[in-house]
Amino acid sequence: MPDRRQFLTSLGGTVLGSALGLAPSSADAAPHRGAPPNVLFFSIDDINDWIGVYGGHPQAYTPNLDRLAQRSTMFTRAYCSVPLCHPSRIATMTGMRPHSSGVYTAQIGWQDQIPTAVHLADHFRSHGYETLAGGKVYHHTDKFGPPGETWLWDHQLFPPRLVHNPNLDGSLNGLPAIRGFDWGTPDAPEEEYGDHKVVDWCLDKLAQPRTRPFFFAAGLFKPHLPWYAPRRFFDLFPPQDVVLPEVIEDDLVDVPRIGWRMVERYTRTEHVSTYGIWDDAVAAYLATIAYADDQAGRLLDGLAASPHADNTIVVVWSDHGFHLGEKLHWEKNALWEEATRIPLFVHVPEALALPGSGTGGQVSGRTVELVDLFPTLTDLCGLPTPEQCDGQSLAPLLANPDAPWDRPALSTWMYQNHSLRTERYRYIRYRDGTEELYDHEVDPLEWTNVAGHPDYADVRAELEAQLPAHDVAVALDPDVDPETGETLGLRSYPNPTAGPATVEFVLREPTEVTVTVFTVHGRRVRQLADGRPFAAGLRTVEWDGTDDAGATLPGGLYLCVVRTPATRETRRIVLLP
CATH class of the missing domain: 3.40.720.10 (Alkaline Phosphatase, subunit A)
Incomplete structure (x- = not known):
């Protein structure tokens, strides 16, 4: 297909x-003369x-x-x-x-x-x-x-x-x-x-x-x-x-x-x-x-x-x-x-x-x-x-x-974040000036951001010039869910990193802890702790960005699951390439 x-x-x-x-x-378009549609x-x-x-x-x-x-x-x-x-x-x-x-x-x-x-x-x-x-x-x-x-x-x-x-x-x-x-x-x-x-x-x-x-x-x-x-x-x-x-x-x-x-x-x-x-x-x-x-x-x-x-x-x-x-x-x-x-x-x-x-x-x-x-x-x-x-x-x-x-x-989407879509390109500029540009002729699934590529400099400039010149200002809280109004509690440890990532967790009493890293599709890539006993208090494990075989993983979003016999938490880790 x-x-x-x-x-x-x-x-x-x-x-x-x-x-x-x-x-x-086929029908020739003509001004409507009958009852209002x-x-x-x-x-x-x-x-x-x-x-x-x-x-x-x-x-x-x-x-x-x-x-x-x-x-x-x-x-x-x-x-x-x-x-x-x-x-x-x-x-x-x-x-x-x-x-x-x-x-x-x-x-x-x-x-x-x-x-x-x-x-x-x-x-x-x-x-x-x-x-x-x-x-x-x-x-x-x-x-x-x-x-x-x-x-x-x-x-x-x-x-x-x-x-x-x-x-x-x-x-x-x-x-x-x-x-x-x-x-x-x-x-x-x-x-x-x-x-x-x-x-x-x-x-x-x-x-x-x-x-x-x-x-x-x-x-x-x-x-x-x-x-x-x-x-x-x-x-x-x-x-x-x-x-x-x-x-x-x-x-x-x-x-x-x-x-x-x-x-x-x-x-x-x-x-x-x-x-x-x-x-x-x-x-x-x-x-x-x-x-x-x-x-x-x-x-x-x-x-x-x-x-x-x-x-x-x-x-x-x-x-x-x-x-x-x-x-x-x-x-x-x-x-x-x-x-x-x-x-x-x-x-x-x-x-x-x-x-x-x-x-x-x-x-x-x-x-x-x-x-x-x-x-x-x-x-x-x-x-x-x-x-x-x-x-x-x-x-x-x-x-x-x-x-x-x-x-x-x-x-x-929210204040001063805009996207322009032409028949070939999608251009996104965020309120901090950062950008994305996708060429749908060669990248229909928007996998490769070419905003910084010199071959697309003229396209980027032309699209940027068509963004709104003025945005009505309102007070928006970036830590509040824009749909429900709920406070968003993000647990990302750390974001982003190109080196060892330290995963922290607090234990109220001594217990066994399992820490596993997955891809976003649920594929396990690294077991950092497998039922290891930890004392109560603030505890940590480190991940160096490699899989269980020691191979360096590509940059991207990973999920770190921390489990005890009574609890389970998932955290995000973004690795830079």
């Missing part, structure tokens, strides 16, 4: 219907490119999204503004990038930061549209949901509670549920799942005749963690048979300090390595994507059977991507490809005679952003676009997917 990035490149600027054995329909604005949380037509994973099972692609414009280089739920959704719903709004993380509420901003739904409402919202549209917490957003909607179903909460009910996979890192099948009928209830509500609303055009925002919570889905979807992906992402163990060696600090904030990498569950986690993510696709199919079929099918523009998007081991990361919250790249489909019915009408199956490889959706929808629906919008209408690309578009996609 071709490499995933090669697969995507081969799709850019083509007609997907041809690739699927379908004859593309409806909008179904449909988000799927935390889904990356593991979708059949995107080729992100060879075992992805998404027949409904694949079917949607056959009658839509699919954007293969679409990117989020922020790789985190709340700020990404604020950027999408206001058209304002975070450097313009100051909404960088989940700690920053839009009500206080940008109280006068015009929101997408409210803009449509003020121009005569009925507004509806079902499920996760904005962020789903009490602080950022009701009562903050209820004024936007004529009808709203807030996301139902989890059918199973690992923090309250215990994990389903039998392991400690770190930050919701759990998966399995809750003991509940499918009809009780939150996303199923959301789609039921949406289907009921779509089946009803409406006297005004509508802006209908619908949002699925899955495949967001925890990865819960009915058993039939897990049965599609036996863990022993899943294909794991291709990674290298020294991937972070050429990444600046801020970049790999984004990785070390979270403990899921250690969790996966310690318990040997990489294949189980990948299978669970695939299963939850298949479940989300099933719910998407229910919703799209309901629209097709409704009286609104021929007059409703459909946009399907995600708020950000997700890493499953790539760059040794198990999160979003980073500026690399897997965290920032999203699926994006825009379907314009042929009867509307608008840009993109009747051009099902076409693919655009231009670099676009979520903030482009606000001006796109106002453009298609004949509404004025607020001056606050940082994005650009995608209507020219709906009419011609290869239209000129000399505009990189910008993603931002």
